[in-house]
Amino acid sequence: MIRTAIIGLWICGVALGSLYFAVWQNSATAAVAPQIGDAAxxxxxxxxxxxxxxxxxxxxxxxxxxxxxxxxxxxxxxxxxxxxxxxxxxxxxxxxxxxxxxxxxxxxxxxxxxxxxxxxxxxxxxxxxxxxxxxxxxxxxxxxxxxxxxxxxxxxx
CATH class of the missing domain: 3.30.479 (Tetrahydropterin Synthase; Chain A)
Incomplete structure (x- = not known):
């Protein structure tokens, strides 16, 4: 039972970590990429x-x-x-x-x-x-x- 709970927590941690990394990666590239002409x-x-x-x-x-x-x-x-x-x-x-x-x-x-x-x-x-x-x-x-x-x-x- 404890083993199943630990595996579940580990899966949640990996999912949250990958989500955080994906959001961080997108925000970093969006800030760097110039938006020339799109606003006009x-x-x-x-x-x-x-x-x-x-x-x-x-x-x-x-x-x-x-x-x-x-x-x-x-x-x-x-x-x-x-x-x-x-x-x-x-x-x-x-x-x-x-x-x-x-x-x-x-x-x-x-x-x-x-x-x-x-x-x-x-x-x-x-x-x-x-x-x-x-x-x-x-x-x-x-x-x-x-x-x-x-x-x-x-x-x-």
Missing amino acids: LDDGKTDVFSVPVIIDNTVHGYVVTQLAYTLDKSVKASVNVPVSYFINDEIFNQFYGHYSDVIDVQKVKFDDVRKSIIDRVNQRFAQPLIKDLLVEQFNYITTSEIRNQNTKGLERP
């Missing part, structure tokens, strides 16, 4: 939304996209409206206006689109707000794929 940036994601691809007055599919963005924290503090609204609006204008007849998504030069979206959203504010725009999701779905998904692949009479 904030991030977020847009909602998943779709833009129709219309060719000859017929919807052929949808570009489905979700983007992540980084913002300047100091400028964001002065903005009362969520920034994702402006980004969504600009993405819709870009794809519906310039790429609304492009079925082959590989032909879209996303670097040009990204730069254009950043520039046009930043024009709406007194100071540049968006620092970077990253792709979270970017797909093209045809109307037949949507139809098959909704009907579970069943043939319609």
